[in-house]
Each structure stands twice: as structure tokens, then as C-alpha cells.
Amino acid sequence: MYIKKLIATSLLITALLLPVFMQAQKNMITVSTNKIIADVQPTMWGIFFEDINLGADGGIYAEMVKNRSFEFYKPLMGWTVTQSKFDEGSVLVTNRHEQDAANPRFIRITKNNAADTLALTNEGFRGMGIKKGLRYDFTVLYRQETVGLKLHVQLISMEGKVIGSSVFTPSDVISKEWKNDGVSLTATDTTLKGKLTIWFEGSGKIGLDMISLFPEDTWKKRPGGMRADMIQLLADMKPGFIRFPGGCIVEGYDLGLRYQWKKTLGPIEQRQLIINRWNSEFAHRPTPDYFQTFGLGFYEYFQLAEDIGASPLPILNAGMACQFNSAEVVPLDELDPYVQDALDLIEFANGDSTTQWGKIRTAMGHAAPFNLKMMGVGNENWGPQYVERLQIFSKAIKARYPDFKLVNSSGTDPDGERFDFLNAALRKNNADIIDEHYYRRPEWFLANANRYDNYPRNASKIFAGEYAAQSDKTVSIDNKNNLQTAIAEAAFMTGLERNAAVVNLASYAPLFAHIDGWQWTPDLIWVNNLQSYGTPNYYVQKLYSTNKGTNVVPALMDGKAVTGQDSLYVSSVIDKNTGDVIIKVVNASVNAINKTIAITGTKKLSNTGTVTVLKSNLLQAVNSFAAPQMVSPVTATVAVKSGKLNAALPANSFSVYRIAIQ
Ligand code: AHR
Helix, strand or coil: CHHHHHHHHHHHHHHHHHHHHHHHHHCEEEEECCCCCEECCCCCECEECCCCCCCCECCCECCCCCCCCCCCCCCCCCEEEEECCCCCCCEEEEECCCCCCCCCEEEEEEECCCCCCEEEEECECCEEEECCCCEEEEEEEEEEEECCEEEEEEEECCCCCEEEEEEECCCCCCCCCCEEEEEEEECCCCEEEEEEEEEEEECEEEEEEEEEEEECCEHHHCCCCEEHHHHHHHHHHCCCEEEECCCHHHCCCCHHHCCCHHHHCCCHHHCCCEECCCCCCCCCCCCCCCEECCCCCHHHHHHHHHHCCCEEEEEECCCECCCCCCCCECCHHHCHHHHHHHHHHHHHHHCCCCCHHHHHHHHCCCCCCCCCCEEEECCCCCCHHHHHHHHHHHHHHHHHCCCCEEEEECCCCCCCHHHHHHHHHHHHCCCCEEEEEEEECHHHHHHCCCCCCCCCCCCCEEEEEEEEECCCCCCCCCCCCCHHHHHHHHHHHHHHHHCCCCEEEEEECCCEEECCCCCCCCCCEEECCCCEEECHHHHHHHHHHCCCCCEEECEEECCEECECHHHEEEEEEEECCCCEEEEEEEECCCCCEEEEEEEECCCCCCCEEEEEEEECCCCCCCCCCCCCCCCCCEEEEEECECCEEEEEECCCEEEEEEEECC
8 A cells, every 4th residue: 555655656746747857858958078079170260361451551560651662553642741842853753663673663852952841751551559668660771872861760649749759870872772771769659640750851862762660569579570469369369270361352353463472472672562452342441542562471471370370271363353343364274373373382381492482481581381281272253264273273283282172162152053053063073172151141140050060071171261240231331240240150150160070160251450441341350550359259259269179079959959949059069188078058049048058978077167158238239449348258167066057148148168077
């Protein structure tokens, strides 16, 4: 009797508790740390760099003088001449094209009367950011024609005050040779939009070229180097790769304006400037003073990749200009020089000093190879004209370097006829890596978290080469880097991570934008002349790349990947190097959600871990120069009990859990 009663009571309790238990199970996300689905490639999360939005000139390239060699189509653009008495020809733009085709123009200063005043002022790239106490190095190429002029070099604040000065006295040797020299000066104040003025004392005649000003505090203190604050933001991401130099800039408006890496090497005065294709691309964001000086060239890009521990990923022109612009193509029987450029680039990066191009790299200061393993042929090219050119490139490159990986373009969009045509053609040709681009609304990113779930595993790999959620629409000037776009990208990226078996590289685009000189928004990092800040989107990228892990493991709810159920998106990896499990959870709903996360498959689970959360009460929240950390991750500890943790997921948030399992 007693036994019967006991059984009946047990059954009743089970019946009552089962739904609760099942509900609890239903609510649970289970991460199985011992079931490896895929390896995460070291390259997985990288960065995309292009000289757009004053990304290079006026951006990471720390040169402060705009139009330093007078080669802009208006030779004195960026310069103003001030003189007490008008003197015809006192500043004469002179062209020596016959002797120096790469750097034809210079200016000749003639001052006949020592009592007159004559000055040149450079406005910089939307002004010059000058910092109190910092040293600035002024250099100039000059040629004395009549001795007698001294150059007073001055830093001028926004208010017009002299905040640094020095005198440069050219050598008193009259010569036909050009001489490079300069002086340094220290700023006595800080200004956001300063200027450089050179006023000429005495009388005489002198030729001037390559008038340059660099701050002392460049990245790694390299003279003529890069802006340290901007590069630090990249280094902090620990990116797996850096794609350069673009983007559409690779293609150029027409073939004459395509990016040619060989012209970006050697002495900077010999790097022939060209117009930047973003100069006039958007009528609503004209940038008439945007040129590529190539002071930042391919050698510097490789060096940057090495500095920040990223694999270099150069993208080369495929013999096609931008198909939105001229759509010019080089005839197939004239493609050789383009293919040769690709072969030579591999030699430049990897060859030893006995090779033609390895010798050039060595002479530039880098005897060790740059370890180039992959390259893109073409950016956003499409159609059969691309496929036939690509085949010629691929054949030649693979014949010489069979293990070298080639990235192929799948055009501008992740769907549609052009995409379908290319996707099929590239796969038929066994493309190593296919570059897919998506500039879409946040809803698209949420709906596509499962995009790669059914992509073939043993075929071409994917490079999510350019993506950014557009709060308005592509190329709209109203697009904002707000929390909503960042959350949508984070959700989509759970799908990239879960599918690391097929997705091997991914990068947000574009990378940088100057607040007074941009053409395209949204962008990952915004800068002015003194400051730079990461957007909420930057923090999403950084949270992924600094929590990359080594292997994907399942994170399932009700036995399924979490790709939007309850507005949640989840992926997880283990990191064999640190012995952690890392779980990324996006709550894309307007409500806070509580979930239990069970971590199975390990006996050595720590009873505490960390959770780093990116959130805000406002979906439209953005960062700014005034509040650069308004939306930025905050880390706290979490308790783990009996293999479970309680995930309190704030509304519109991205949380990264990290727990030791070894
Ligand atoms: O990222 C900005 C531009 O978008 C890139 O240059 C191009 O590849 C894409 O269309």
C-alpha cells in the first residue's frame, strides 16, 4: 500500500514538474565543448583598408601638408600666397617634365626686395591637428638659384596665433641639384585646424618641392610614417588580415587611374601622384582636393600588416576599370603586364634579395619576406569579361605558385543575376576563395544569419570581404554607425563564425572616415585632425577578433542553431591556446531575456567567467568625439554553477562569455 502510494506520488510530482523541466530545457542553450564542428582560420576576422574618406592621404598617412609637390591639377590648391606688394612671378609654378616625369612641378620663389614680405600658407587636410609640446619635422627639397632667402617656418593656430616656429637656412651653395633638408619645431599650443606658414626673409631665388610636415609621434615613431592613434585602433583589434588598397580604388575610374603598386615604391618624390577616384565619385560629397600621393605605398602596407600581426591581402586590378564608371577593359592580348604585376608582387613580398623584386624590397629596408600567401584578383568585377581575365591570371599564378590562394570577386551584391552567374562560374573553376559583399539594411543581416549554413563545405571558401549594415540605404549620407547596425552585424557574424568551415575571412567596410572629408558612410572608425574613435560597429568587430578562438563548437537551442529564435543569435568557439570556451550571444529584441547556458563536454569548467556586453538603452545610440565610449563594451564576472550560467541578456545587446574549460 505504502509503495503504491509512493509510486503514485512520484508520478504525480513528475507529471507536474515535467513541463517546468521541459520548459527549462527549452529555454536552455547548450554548448558542447567537446564536439568540434570546424577550425577557425587565423585569418578569420580582419580589416579592409581603402583610401576613401581621407583614409590614407589626410588619414593614416601622417603627412600634414596637402599638395606638397604641387602636382594637383590646380598646382597651388591648398596653398595661399601672401605678399606686402604684388610682385609678378614671385611664386612661379615650374614644370620640368622632361627631366622628371614622375614629379614634374615645383615652385620657384623670387624675392627681389628684402623689405617686402612674402609668405606661403598650407591649409592641410581640412586643417592641421597640432598638439602642444609635440615636435614637428619640416622638410623640403630645394635648389638654390640665388643665395639669400631664409625660410621662417611657423605653425599657426585656428585663432591665427603662431604656436611654433623655426628658421630654415638653406645651404649657400648654388646648385642644379636638389637637396633635401629641414628643421624641427615644437608646438606651444594645441589646435584642431591649424596651418603651416613659411615666410621668406631676405632676397634671392630658390626652387622648392616636396614641402612636408610630419608629427614626431607617428606609429612606431617612424619618420614620414603613419598616424599612431589610428593605427593603434587597428592593432587593438588584433586583425587576422588586412586587405588593401581597396575597394574600387583598385579599379580606378578608368584604367589609367587604376592602382599600380609598382608606382608606389621607392623615394616618395618619385611616387607619381594620381587623382583619387573618390574625388568626384559622389556629386553630393565632392572632394576636389582628394589625390593619392602614395607616400603610403605597398611597402608600407606590408609593413603595417606585419606590425599589427595581420596577414597581408593585396587586391590587384584584373585588367578592368570600375564597371560603375568607365567599365574599360584591357584587351585579352594586352593583359600580360597586369598578370606580370601579380607575379612580381609575390616576388616583391616573398622573394630573396637575389630576385629582381626581392632585391627592391630588401633595398627598401626589409630583407625578410613578408610572407604573402593570398591575393585578390579584381574588386567588385562581374560578367564574362571578368571570368575570362581571371582565368588568365589564375593559370599564370598557379603555374608558378601552386599553393598560393586567390580571392575572386563575386561582384557588388550577394544575390541577383550577376551574383548567380559569377557564383556558378567561379565554383566551376574551383575558385579558392570567393569575395562576397553586402551593404544592406539591418533586417537583411538579421535574416541572413543562416546564409552559409548550406554552403558546400568542400568547395570554394568565402571571404565576406565588405559588409556594413546601412541604417538608411547604400551610399545614403544619412547612414549612421548606431547600435542597431552594430547589433545586426554581430548577429550576422554568429553565422559567419558558426560556418567557419566555409567562411575563412571577413571584414567590415569602409574602415576610416574623416569627419570633414568623408564621401561614404557608415564607417568603422571616425577621425578628426586630433582624435579618433571606434563606432559601436568597431567594438563588434573587435569583440569578434579578440575572441576568435580556434575551433567552432555547437551552441544549440532545442537541438538547433540559434539564428533568430526568440530574437537570439548564438555561436561559440573554444580557444585551444587559452583553454577557454567563448560564447557569443546577440539579443536583437527590445526586451531583456534570461537564458540558461549549459556548458557540456568538459570536466574542468571554471566556476566563474567573464561576460563582456555591448549595449545601450537607445537603438539609435552612436559614439562621437564628445562621447567616444558612449556605446562600448563593459566586462563583468559571471558565476557558473553545475555547468550552467544564467545569461541575463539586455535588450539590443551583444554579449561575449568567456569561461576557462581546462
Ligand atoms: O567600401 C566602399 C566601396 O564599396 C568599395 O570601394 C567598393 O568595393 C564597394 O562598392
